[in-house]
Amino acid sequence: MNSKPLVSVIIPTYNRGDKLSVAIESVYRQQYTNIELIVVDDGSIDNTPDVLKKYPHAKFIKQQHAGQAAARNNGLQNASGTIIASLDSDDYWEPEFLERCVEKLEADKLDFVFANWSQQAKIGNDWDFLNQDPFLMPYFEKLADSWVVLDHSELRKVYMEACPSPSSSVVIRKSSIVSGWDYRINIADDWCMYLEVILSKECKAAFTLDRLWKKRVDDINIYDGRKRNEVLRYLYISDTLTMMDKFKMLLTRSEMYILKQRYMASLVELAKHELIREYNIKECLKLLKDSFTVNIPFTLKMIPDVFMKGLKGKYDALSSRA
Incomplete structure (x- = not known):
């Protein structure tokens, strides 16, 4: 019997048949093995169903096109794990992502953790994202064992100014999620969800400056692809x-x-x-x-x-x- 908590990984996807396999394979390559994978197809009209046939062990949910927040909530409603991680279908995790994040989450009894990433540049080389984040820099001096722990007041301050943790970077306790992702939000559904967690209770979180995942960028990204x-x-x-x-x-x-x-x-x-x-x-x-x-x-x-x-x-x- 696996003593480690079950992690439900939610992958919302929309017309990402060309990139979805990379995201899914990165989940199956995780060193952490007690995983439930849920892929929510938000009404794709490309070859996404054909791609998913290659992964019979994943839980596949098809919905009419309703946006990324609705897809994440659909996955959450069908999640059995006590820990939730949402991976965007155009991103991928390094093999140690879940192991490192769950270990810190459990050891310090945190509400959520998030990891640094390599940001793909449209022109030039990938770049280290969080090491250049001006709102997190004041807390770098608290770095210990590769992690920085933020208390409730620090979280409020940081997340009022910006969202340093896009969906693919976060591992969160299911019990800490208040109402899920707000379907009224156009882009910042992840930011809004974290703010709700932070504003609704005394909570703690942590982040690592180690780059544990990759953000891929193209012209149809919800944020990076927009003018x-x-x-x-x-x-x-x-x-x-x-x-x-x-x-x-x-x-x-x-x-x-x-x-x-x-x-x-x-x-x-x-x-x-x-x-x-x-x-x-x-x-x-x-x-x-x-x-x-x-x-x-x-x-x-x-x-x-x-x-x-x-x-x-x-x-x-x-x-x-x-």
Whole structure:
């Protein structure tokens, strides 16, 4: 009988037939062996079903296309393990990923852990992601035995500023998950889920700077594959609004203002894009109005900096063509 806890690995996938096998094989190559693999096909129209026929031991769930959050929740509802790990179908884990993460999770009785990764660059070499994370750097001095443990106040501070742990990097206790991944979220469903865990209870987590997985990048990634204006509109504006509403009773005044600042700064930057790149004055004014509605002084402070930077960039681009 296996004394180690069962880990349910959830792989949500949508039209990733060309990369799915690599993700699945990385799960089956794990040094940690007490694993339940659940692949949730979010309505793929490519060769995904044919790929899955090669893995009869995986639990396969087919759903109508509803997005990555719905797929993860479907996997969670069918998970038997006490520990959950969600691997994106375009990423893959190194063989020691689960062994290292589960060992730390259990030894320190943590709510979740996350691991550093090699980020694929569209041009050039892969790069070390977390070692360059400005929000985690202040905690590097706490490094011990390859791990940094963050207490509840530190987690709140870090995750209000950014999400240093994309889905493929995290191993979490099923009992720590509050309501799962929010289907209303466009991009930041993982960020929203971790914030809910952190804001709802006193919790602890840890991260390692050892690179234990690989983030692969192409033009259809939920985040990395989007243009900057799409990231602004869907992540930093729409998703931030959803999180502000969802967590309004759990956030301190200063934490709420951090989200509001991110929201307003993104509105101003997107307004700049609409004016300078799309020549859409009406949309530009609407976005600025939305920001003014939240805070007039902050918006007035942001406008000259953002717009002058945008105009300079456009001028430099035109000059380089001359």
